[in-house]
Amino acid sequence: MKISTTIPALSAPRASSVIATALTAAVIGLAACASSPPTQFYSLTPVSAQNPATQSDSATSGAMPLRVAAVHIPPTLDRREVVRRGAGDRLEISGDHRWGAPFDEMLQHVLTQDLVDRLPSGTIVLPSSPPPSGTASVVVDLLQFQSDAGGAVVLQGSWSLLPSGQSSPALVRDFRYEDSGAQNFEDQAAAMSRLLGRLADDIASRALAKH
Numbered sequence: 001m002k003i004s005t006t007i008p009a010l011s012a013p014r015a016s017s018v019i020a021t022a023l024t025a026a027v028i029g030l031a032a033c034a035s036s037p038p039t040q041f042y043s044l045t046p047v048s049a050q051n052p053a054t055q056s057d058s059a060t061s062g063a064m065p066l067r068v069a070a071v072h073i074p075p076t077l078d079r080r081e082v083v084r085r086g087a088g089d090r091l092e093i094s095g096d097h098r099w100g101a102p103f104d105e106m107l108q109h110v111l112t113q114d115l116v117d118r119l120p121s122g123t124i125v126l127p128s129s130p131p132p133s134g135t136a137s138v139v140v141d142l143l144q145f146q147s148d149a150g151g152a153v154v155l156q157g158s159w160s161l162l163p164s165g166q167s168s169p170a171l172v173r174d175f176r177y178e179d180s181g182a183q184n185f186e187d188q189a190a191a192m193s194r195l196l197g198r199l200a201d202d203i204a205s206r207a208l209a210k211h
Contacts, residue, residue, distance in 0.1 A: 037096055038096075039095075039096050039097075039098060040097050040098070040185065041098055041099070041100040042082065042097065042098070042100065042186070042189040043099070043100045043106065043189070044106055044107070044110045044189060044193045045110065045193045046110055046113040046117065046193070046197070047114060047196070047200075048117055048197075049114075049117050049118040049201065063120045063123045063208065064123075064135070064136050064164075064207075065122075065123060065124075065125050065131065065132050065135040065136070066115070066119070066123055066124055066125065066135065066136050066138060066207055067112070067131055067135055067136075067137060067138070068108050068111050068115065068127060068137075068138050068140070069127075069137035069162075070104075070108065070139050070140070071104050071107040071108045071139075071140040071142065072104070072140065072141045072142065073103060073104045073107070073142050073145070074142065074144065077103055077142070077146065078104065079093070079103070080098045080099050080102070081094055081098055081099075082097040082098065082099065082146075082185055082188065082189075083146050084146055084147050084148070084188070085146060085147065085148040085149060086149055094185070097185040107140075107142075107196065108127055109127060110193070110196055111140070111196055111199065111200055111203075112124060112126060114196060114200030115200050115203060117200075118200055118201065118204035119207065123207075131164075133164070135164055136161060136162060136163050136164055136170075136207075137161075137162045137164075138159055138160070138161055138162075138203055138207075139159065139160045139169075140157060140159045140199070141157050141158050141159070142156070142157040143157045144157075145157075145192065145195075146188075147188045147191070151180060151181055151182045151183050151187070152178055152179070152180045152182070153178065153179045153180075153182050153191040153192055154176065154177070154178050155175070155176070155177045155178075155192070155195040155196070155198075155199065156175065156176040157174075157175065158173060158174045158175065159172075159173055159199070159202075159203060160172045160173075161206070161207070171206060173202065173206065175199060175202060177195045177198045177199065178195075179191040179192075179194055179195050
């Protein structure tokens with residue numbers, strides 16, 4: 001028995017209708033793409049110290065080498081999208097506003113730059129550099145670092161100072177800083193930079209007090 005495999009051709013009116021539908025869908029898709037806002041990328045920036053201690057180098061000041069070993073962030077912030085707190089228990093995660101680098105790595109590098117500006121020259125060891133003998137480590141653990149629905153930005157957590165070769169911290173400090181007026185994402189990034197500078201002020205003063 002021979003089975004026919006011939007596919008019936010579309011009639012001219014039906015073919016025209018299919019083509020018109022496909023073209024309409026394509027035009028709508030292109031219009032949607034054209035109207036989508038471009039993705040905005042943000043970065044935290046170092047904030048200058050009011051009274052930097054860079055008038056002498058670490059060799060003459062006796063300051064111990066110090067590096068920011070890690071900045072641990074909560075899972076809700078471990079993403080490229082900028083996160084804001086909404087009303088109640090909601091989180092607002094924006095796909096159009098993103099950090100220019102992994103958030104924890106950016107915090108580590110900007111905090112390092114802030115400390116370079118606040119401590120004697122040569123004190124701070126860069127994150128990827130081999131640490132010299134006797135280098136102490138700063139480890140930061142964040143509980144929150146984002147703005148809320150009212151525009152207030154909160155930086156809260158603790159930091160620890162670990163002497164070289166030791167697993168138990170010589171110092172643990174809790175902190176909570178707040179900055180207001182973050183009405184948009186650009187304001188939020190600027191406020192977060194200022195708060196990170198305040199954290200660097202505390203770390204620098206405590207590190208100098210140990211000597």
